[in-house]
Amino acid sequence: MSSVSAPKHNDPIIAAEIKSGAVTMETVGRIAGVSQVTVSRALNDPEKVSAKTLQRIQDAIELTGYVPNMVAGALASRRSKLIAALVPSITNVIYADMMQNFINVIRESDYHVLMAETGFSQDEEQAVVSTMLSRRPDGILLTGIHHSASSKRMLLRAGIPVIEVWDITESPIDICIGFSHIKTGEEMAHYAVRKGYDKALIVSAGDERAFRRKNAFSRQFTQSTGNTPIEVVYEASATIERGRNALTSGLEKGFRNGIVMCSSDLLAHGILIEAQARGLRVPEDIAVLGFGNQDFSAFTLPALTSVQVDRSHLGQQAAEALVTRIENKPLPSNTIDIGFEIIERAST
Amino acid sequence: MSSVSAPKHNDPIIAAEIKSGAVTMETVGRIAGVSQVTVSRALNDPEKVSAKTLQRIQDAIELTGYVPNMVAGALASRRSKLIAALVPSITNVIYADMMQNFINVIRESDYHVLMAETGFSQDEEQAVVSTMLSRRPDGILLTGIHHSASSKRMLLRAGIPVIEVWDITESPIDICIGFSHIKTGEEMAHYAVRKGYDKALIVSAGDERAFRRKNAFSRQFTQSTGNTPIEVVYEASATIERGRNALTSGLEKGFRNGIVMCSSDLLAHGILIEAQARGLRVPEDIAVLGFGNQDFSAFTLPALTSVQVDRSHLGQQAAEALVTRIENKPLPSNTIDIGFEIIERAST
DNA sequence: TTGTATGCGTTATCAT
DNA sequence: ATGATAACGCATACAA
Numbered sequence: 001m002s003s004v005s006a007p008k009h010n011d012p013i014i015a016a017e018i019k020s021g022a023v024t025m026e027t028v029g030r031i032a033g034v035s036q037v038t039v040s041r042a043l044n045d046p047e048k049v050s051a052k053t054l055q056r057i058q059d060a061i062e063l064t065g066y067v068p069n070m071v072a073g074a075l076a077s078r079r080s081k082l083i084a085a086l087v088p089s090i091t092n093v094i095y096a097d098m099m100q101n102f103i104n105v106i107r108e109s110d111y112h113v114l115m116a117e118t119g120f121s122q123d124e125e126q127a128v129v130s131t132m133l134s135r136r137p138d139g140i141l142l143t144g145i146h147h148s149a150s151s152k153r154m155l156l157r158a159g160i161p162v163i164e165v166w167d168i169t170e171s172p173i174d175i176c177i178g179f180s181h182i183k184t185g186e187e188m189a190h191y192a193v194r195k196g197y198d199k200a201l202i203v204s205a206g207d208e209r210a211f212r213r214k215n216a217f218s219r220q221f222t223q224s225t226g227n228t229p230i231e232v233v234y235e236a237s238a239t240i241e242r243g244r245n246a247l248t249s250g251l252e253k254g255f256r257n258g259i260v261m262c263s264s265d266l267l268a269h270g271i272l273i274e275a276q277a278r279g280l281r282v283p284e285d286i287a288v289l290g291f292g293n294q295d296f297s298a299f300t301l302p303a304l305t306s307v308q309v310d311r312s313h314l315g316q317q318a319a320e321a322l323v324t325r326i327e328n329k330p331l332p333s334n335t336i337d338i339g340f341e342i343i344e345r346a347s348t
Numbered sequence: 349m350s351s352v353s354a355p356k357h358n359d360p361i362i363a364a365e366i367k368s369g370a371v372t373m374e375t376v377g378r379i380a381g382v383s384q385v386t387v388s389r390a391l392n393d394p395e396k397v398s399a400k401t402l403q404r405i406q407d408a409i410e411l412t413g414y415v416p417n418m419v420a421g422a423l424a425s426r427r428s429k430l431i432a433a434l435v436p437s438i439t440n441v442i443y444a445d446m447m448q449n450f451i452n453v454i455r456e457s458d459y460h461v462l463m464a465e466t467g468f469s470q471d472e473e474q475a476v477v478s479t480m481l482s483r484r485p486d487g488i489l490l491t492g493i494h495h496s497a498s499s500k501r502m503l504l505r506a507g508i509p510v511i512e513v514w515d516i517t518e519s520p521i522d523i524c525i526g527f528s529h530i531k532t533g534e535e536m537a538h539y540a541v542r543k544g545y546d547k548a549l550i551v552s553a554g555d556e557r558a559f560r561r562k563n564a565f566s567r568q569f570t571q572s573t574g575n576t577p578i579e580v581v582y583e584a585s586a587t588i589e590r591g592r593n594a595l596t597s598g599l600e601k602g603f604r605n606g607i608v609m610c611s612s613d614l615l616a617h618g619i620l621i622e623a624q625a626r627g628l629r630v631p632e633d634i635a636v637l638g639f640g641n642q643d644f645s646a647f648t649l650p651a652l653t654s655v656q657v658d659r660s661h662l663g664q665q666a667a668e669a670l671v672t673r674i675e676n677k678p679l680p681s682n683t684i685d686i687g688f689e690i691i692e693r694a695s696t
Numbered sequence: 697t698t699g700t701a702t703g704c705g706t707t708a709t710c711a712t
Numbered sequence: 713a714t715g716a717t718a719a720c721g722c723a724t725a726c727a728a
Contacts, residue, residue, distance in 0.1 A: 036706085053713085071483065076719075091441065112464070115451075135419065135460065154415065244647055273648065296588035299589045373721070389697095422704090424704055425724080426723095701727095706719105711714100
């Protein structure tokens with residue numbers, strides 16, 4: 001029988017399978033002269049396979065261009081090796097920085113990240129949570145600690161580790177890592193007062209966490225100075241353009257000679273530019289206080305005082321904590337407060 | 349038999365399944381009094397199910413909190429409803445803007461996006477391509493048109509639609525949508541010459557596409573003016589800080605009274621700030637030409653002349669084209685040139 | 697309109 | 713060290 005001694009890759013059936021892309025462990029096994037199970041072992045538990053067959057299997061994989069099917073693997077093992085990550089906005093540097101680090105750590109651990117935008121509303125989030133869970137992720141990251149009851153129920157029922165980031169609470173769904181926005185707002189107010197400012201303009205984008213900082217700042221500032229800050233609030237996201245407009249609005253509302261507290265460095269940068277365009281001196285005529293300490297903030301004119309939150313580290317820690325929980329290892333604590341720090345520069 | 353008339357949710361077996369989270373179509377069907385297949389139909393093809401049973405099934409889903417298992421669905425149907433997207437960097441606004449739009453369009457079509465960073469090297473990309481394919485995505489987006497031979501082979505064998513973005517070629521793997529970086533560089537040079545500049549400084553980040561623009565600019569500028577531009581190149585990504593440093597380096601290298609051609613608006617913004625810090629007038633002493641037309645570029649001082657590429661639209665179009673191909677519908681063309689436009693502002 | 701049987705490509709369990 | 717067999721939860725083809 002000549003077919004018995006024919007080179008494997010000339011076998012018409014095998015050739016057809018390779019060509020049609022229908023290469024499975026079965027195919028690889030047939031070529032290597034072992035069963036499908038052995039191929040699975042060779043890939044997941046190489047030590048349990050003899051060196052000789054291992055080599056034959058690797059050759060067969062090379063020959064066929066076999067790519068494992070994680071869909072089948074996930075179904076059989078009930079582990080998808082997938083982590084869902086829900087962020088309000090992908091383009092927002094704040095979250096992008098965090099996600100970049102999150103993803104990179106996650107990848108090291110051999111997981112993939114399914115990323116989705118939730119916007120800033122609980123309804124949007126709920127819809128996303130639902131479809132994400134249908135992928136049976138092994139873990140999930142949520143931004144913020146306020147979620148709809150339905151979201152929470154689904155998450156709990158799913159029975160997977162959940163990590164909530166960018167905020168902090170004593171009763172997380174599972175684990176939680178972030179900082180207190182109220183403390184941040186208060187600390188910013190203390191700082192402003194300490195620097196001698198007794199008038200304030202608050203410029204904020206439409207984000208629930210920004211609002212909490214804003215309100216805490218306003219309350220504390222009012223309490224310390226007796227003067228209630230003027231507010232300019234945007235529904236939309238923060239941009240340099242809105243920062244410029246905000247200063248104009250603030251001046252129209254009567255703001256003079258004080259500090260501008262911004263919900264993001266992008267807005268603060270806009271304030272700086274508009275001040276310069278108007279010939280207002282910073283910090284003599286108006287001082288500017290940002291939030292986020294973006295990479296440009298040390299390089300504006302004048303350099304921007306800002307609140308730093310180590311978001312890269314946050315992403316890393318979140319990833320590490322989540323993977324630890326997924327692998328059922330012990331975690332020192334369920335909530336981690338990463339704190340924040342006011343970086344003082346020339347704008348105040 | 350009292351168990352027959354007992355309320356479904358009191359059935360101990362069903363209750364246990366619900367509690368343990370092991371709710372499947374089978375469970376739902378049992379409660380609704382139909383088979384698993386009918387539940388599947390109710391979800392995917394509701395018209396083929398009678399109104400009455402549809403209602404019973406929906407009630408059962410509600411009762412159990414059933415969430416479909418797309419892993420099993422993907423394996424059975426051989427359609428994962430997953431699209432892999434490979435971008436060099438998530439934090440780079442250029443790609444983030446595109447991805448945001450890409451993802452949003454994709455979601456409308458009921459797909460999910462598996463996003464991964466490839467860095468700027470082909471080797472990194474190849475590794476990512478391989479693990480991505482193991483998820484059996486229905487389509488894949490790649491950034492750029494230069495890929496390793498191995499990547500191409502895997503992609504072709506996978507037999508799924510591939511879209512290459514941010515560049516253009518006559519021989520795409522499958523479909524391709526972007527613009528010519530060489531033409532862009534040349535056009536920037538023409539513009540510079542037309543505006544009367546005969547000295548140039550090129551500031552570029554370490555990105556292969558940026559290099560092609562840079563080289564095209566340099567060649568064209570040299571040809572038109574007889575003066576070869578000075579170059580400041582960074583291996584790393586573009587930041588305002590590097591822009592500021594780049595101007596310093598450029599001046600040290602002898603650059604005076606000319607135009608600064610930047611590979612991104614972030615670098616250009618840094619140039620503007622450093623010029624201001626040094627008391628150099630823009631555009632009288634030095635002119636600045638950016639790339640990307642970011643949302644801040646109209647609001648710098650002075651406003652920045654920049655090359656606009658409609659990247660939001662690019663993301664949308666890419667998503668639409670990819671979904672069209674996945675659904676085997678005809679596509680007008682395999683390559684789409686979205687072009688570019690120089691937006692003239694005060695910095696030149 | 698509904699149900700039965702089968703298979704998708706793995707992993708897990710148990711044998712050998 | 714290797715293999716046979718049974719899940720995993722769904723979709724598809726076919727039957728009723």
